[in-house]
Amino acid sequence: MVNPANGRSDAAPTDPFLAEPSGERSTQAHPFLDAVGFFRAWIRDPLRVAAITPSGKALARLITAGINERTGAVIELGPGTGAFTRALLARGVRPEDLVLVEAGADFAEALRLRFPGARTLCMDAARLRTHAPFGERPVGAVVSGLPVLSMPPRQVLSILKGSFGRMAPGGAFHQFTYGPCCPVRPEILERLGLRAQRTGRTLANVPPAAVYRIMRKDAPASILEGRHALETAPLPGRPQ
Numbered sequence: 460m461v462n463p464a465n466g467r468s469d470a471a472p473t474d475p476f477l478a479e480p481s482g483e484r485s486t487q488a489h490p491f492l493d494a495v496g497f498f499r500a501w502i503r504d505p506l507r508v509a510a511i512t513p514s515g516k517a518l519a520r521l522i523t524a525g526i527n528e529r530t531g532a533v534i535e536l537g538p539g540t541g542a543f544t545r546a547l548l549a550r551g552v553r554p555e556d557l558v559l560v561e562a563g564a565d566f567a568e569a570l571r572l573r574f575p576g577a578r579t580l581c582m583d584a585a586r587l588r589t590h591a592p593f594g595e596r597p598v599g600a601v602v603s604g605l606p607v608l609s610m611p612p613r614q615v616l617s618i619l620k621g622s623f624g625r626m627a628p629g630g631a632f633h634q635f636t637y638g639p640c641c642p643v644r645p646e647i648l649e650r651l652g653l654r655a656q657r658t659g660r661t662l663a664n665v666p667p668a669a670v671y672r673i674m675r676k677d678a679p680a681s682i683l684e685g686r687h688a689l690e691t692a693p694l695p696g697r698p699q
C-alpha cells in the first residue's frame with residue numbers, strides 16, 4: 460500500500476527470493492524458494508548469474524575452509540542468495556567484518572534483509588580497484604562466487620588486481636569453478652605475481668565443483684604450506 464503522505468510503500472521490505480503470496484516479510488533461508496528465485500535470475504541474466512541453482516552446503520564448506528574469526532576482514536564477491544555467506548558466519552566470521560559485493564540488484568536486496576549485520580554493496584566487483592570497503596584495513600580473505608569462466612580476461616584481471624590491492628600479505632582469494640582447472644588464466648596469475656592451488660573438489664554439488672586458493676607468490680611459506688589443513692577443516696558444530 461502506498462502512503463499518500465510521502466508516496467512511499469508502507470509495506471515491510473520483502474526478500475525478493477522469499478516473497479510470500481501474502482506479501483509477508485521473511486528473512487529465513489528457504490532452499491526451494493531460493494532455487495526458484497535463483498533460476499529466474501539466471502533466465503533474466505544468464506551470463507551474470509552463470510548457474511541455474513545456488514551452491515550446496517558441501518561447496519560452501521569447502522570454499523570457506525580455513526576462514527574464521529581470526530581471518531579479520533572478509534570480502535565476498537557474487538554472494539547470490541548467500542550460500543557461502545551463511546558458511547562464513549557459521550565459521551565465526553563476525554558480520555561487521557564481512558562485506559558482500561553483489562552486482563545483481565535483486566540479490567543485493569535479499570542479502571541486505573538476510574544479513575543485516577554485514578554490509579552489502581550493489582556494485583561490480585571490478586570496482587574494488589577504486590573502492591576500499593574497509594578503508595585502510597587489510598582484508599584477510601576474499602571468497603568469490605563469481606562466474607570467472609564467463610568473464611572477459613580484462614574484467615578478471617581488474618577484479619584480482621582490486622582484491623589483492625586490499626589484501627593483507629598472507630591473504631587469499633578463494634575461487635570455485637565447475638571446470639577442470641583453475642578458472643583464472645596462467646598469464647593473468649603471472650602478470651599479478653600470483654599462484655593458484657587447488658584446495659579440494661566436491662561431487663556433492665550440482666554440478667560438481669573445485670575450489671582454488673590464489674595467493675601472492677611471495678606469501679609466507681607457512682601459509683602456502685597450510686593447504687591440507689584447509690581442505691579438511693570442518694565447519695564448527697556441523698556434521699560432515
Ligand SMILES: C[S@@+](CC[C@H](N)C(=O)[O-])C[C@H]1O[C@@H](n2cnc3c(N)ncnc32)[C@H](O)[C@@H]1O
Pocket residue numbers: 507508509510512513514536537538539540541542543560561562563566582583584585603604605606
Ligand atoms: C554462479 S552465481 C554464485 C552465487 C552464490 N555465490 C552461490 O554460490 O550460490 C554468480 C553470482 O555472481 C554475481 N556477479 C556476477 N558478476 C558480478 C560482478 N561483476 N560483480 C559482482 N557480482 C557479480 C551474480 O549476480 C551471482 O550472484
